[in-house]
Amino acid sequence: MVRSRHRLIRLGVLIGAVLVLGACSLIGSEDQPLTTFEPAGPFAEQIDNLFWPVFWIAVAVFILVQGAILVAVFMFRDRDGSKEAKQLHGSPKLEIAWTIVPALILAGIAVPTTAAVFELTECDPDAIEIQVIGHQWWFEYHYPEAEIDTANIMVIPAGQEVCAVMTSDDVLHNFWIPALNGKRYLVPGQTTLLRLQADEPGEYWGHCAEFCGLSHSLMRARVQAVEPAEYEAWLAEQQTAAATPVEGTDGYEGFEVFGAKGCIQCHTVRFEDDSASNIIERASFNGPDLTHFASRNVFAGAILPEEGQSRDEALKDWLADPPYIKPGSFMPDLALTEAEIDALIVWLDSME
Ligand code: HEC
Ligand SMILES: [Cu+2]
Numbered sequence: 001m002v003r004s005r006h007r008l009i010r011l012g013v014l015i016g017a018v019l020v021l022g023a024c025s026l027i028g029s030e031d032q033p034l035t036t037f038e039p040a041g042p043f044a045e046q047i048d049n050l051f052w053p054v055f056w057i058a059v060a061v062f063i064l065v066q067g068a069i070l071v072a073v074f075m076f077r078d079r080d081g082s083k084e085a086k087q088l089h090g091s092p093k094l095e096i097a098w099t100i101v102p103a104l105i106l107a108g109i110a111v112p113t114t115a116a117v118f119e120l121t122e123c124d125p126d127a128i129e130i131q132v133i134g135h136q137w138w139f140e141y142h143y144p145e146a147e148i149d150t151a152n153i154m155v156i157p158a159g160q161e162v163c164a165v166m167t168s169d170d171v172l173h174n175f176w177i178p179a180l181n182g183k184r185y186l187v188p189g190q191t192t193l194l195r196l197q198a199d200e201p202g203e204y205w206g207h208c209a210e211f212c213g214l215s216h217s218l219m220r221a222r223v224q225a226v227e228p229a230e231y232e233a234w235l236a237e238q239q240t241a242a243a244t245p246v247e248g249t250d251g252y253e254g255f256e257v258f259g260a261k262g263c264i265q266c267h268t269v270r271f272e273d274d275s276a277s278n279i280i281e282r283a284s285f286n287g288p289d290l291t292h293f294a295s296r297n298v299f300a301g302a303i304l305p306e307e308g309q310s311r312d313e314a315l316k317d318w319l320a321d322p323p324y325i326k327p328g329s330f331m332p333d334l335a336l337t338e339a340e341i342d343a344l345i346v347w348l349d350s351m352e
Contacts, residue, residue: 033205034176034206036048039180040200040202041196041199043120043181046120047182050116054113057109061102120194121194121195122193123163123193124161124163124195127161127162127163127195128156128161129144129145130142130154130163130164131143131167132165132166132194133168134166134167137208137212137216138152138300138301139219139301140286140288140289143235150288150296153222153296153297153302155226156198156223156231157226157228157230158198158199159197159200162196164195164196166193167189168188169188171188171213172185172210174186174208175194177204177205177223178206179198181194185210198225201225201226201230202225203223204224205221206221207219208221214327215326215328215329218300218301219301220301237295242271244272250346250347251346253346253347257340257343258344262334266287267287267289268289268290269289291351294349294352299315300318300322301326303325304318315345315348316345
């Protein structure tokens with residue numbers, strides 16, 4: 001009897017230790033790009049600075065309460081000849097104490113928490129505005145001053161505040177770059193703001209954080225912070241138009257497929273030569289702007305290329321059957337032949 005009880009306790013301790021160590025191993029690991037424990041800018045830091053004191057207060061409360069229970073269990077257990085313990089039921093002093101102390105703790109936590117909730121979304125008037133538009137299942141970024149559109153990767157200057165001015169084209173989405181700030185909703189017909197800042201250049205991963213339909217789990221986001229000079233150069237590059245392919249040159253065939261297969265119904269490409277029917281403004285359905293598609297190292301909601309896959313392999317899979325890669329995708333399977341796909345890839349790869 002005693003033996004099996006000991007074995008049970010040992011098993012319990014072991015399971016507990018595995019759970020605690022398992023949880024700890026997630027903190028700061030490189031395979032965990034969505035960790036909230038590695039703030040990379042002032043707004044994420046503000047959240048982190050709130051989290052830890054609250055966490056340690058909770059740990060103290062936990063130890064105190066569980067400790068008191070254990071003490072009561074062991075000290076006052078029924079033994080041969082033991083007297084009944086002193087009964088405290090209805091002690092006003094104790095009841096007042098354990099009502100007021102938690103109330104004070106909660107009030108103390110509520111003040112900085114409430115302030116932070118507002119501060120994290122009240123953009124500095126001098127912040128750089130970047131509009132974020134949620135789509136099933138990718139994020140679009142519009143830079144109003146430079147008048148450029150891009151997708152999946154939001155490029156920002158390091159060390160400067162960016163104000164994400166957000167909305168949704170369809171259903172609720174939620175923009176979440178854990179290293180830069182908390183989550184915030186993208187609401188159709190409304191505008192929400194979120195402050196972002198990365199202190200150092202780097203790539204910060206994110207994800208849509210609100211269930212938004214079939215491929216919600218395939219709606220990722222990236223923020224690429226670069227040196228301010230590099231940011232200016234990037235903006236200037238993105239403002240340039242795509243070269244209009246000339247018959248007989250490499251990308252021409254793919255460019256023709258693009259026109260023939262109705263890709264232009266959904267995708268904008270800004271061409272140098274606007275005399276032809278080439279300037280394709282937002283059409284009936286809004287897909288990612290492809291003018292500088294090759295400058296983006298991820299696509300299709302930042303899920304492609306997958307690890308170990310080359311860009312062209314991923315692009316081939318995508319063009320062959322988008323809804324297979326992303327269930328429910330609004331880019332249909334256009335029944336392209338292998339030759340058409342290869343031609344498209346040559347052209348798409350040229351659009352830096
Ligand atoms: C009915 C609209 C529609 C048509 C037609 C369409 N697409 Fe798309 N396309 C989309 C949408 C929407 C996405 C984004 C899908 C996602 O990430 O969930 C997309 C994504 C892409 C991407 C990845 C872009 C990125 O940066 O993520 C490429 C490349 C692309 N389409 C090429 C094409 C080509 C080439 C054709 C024609 C053969 C085509 N599309 C036809 C709607 C369309
Ligand atoms: Cu989502």
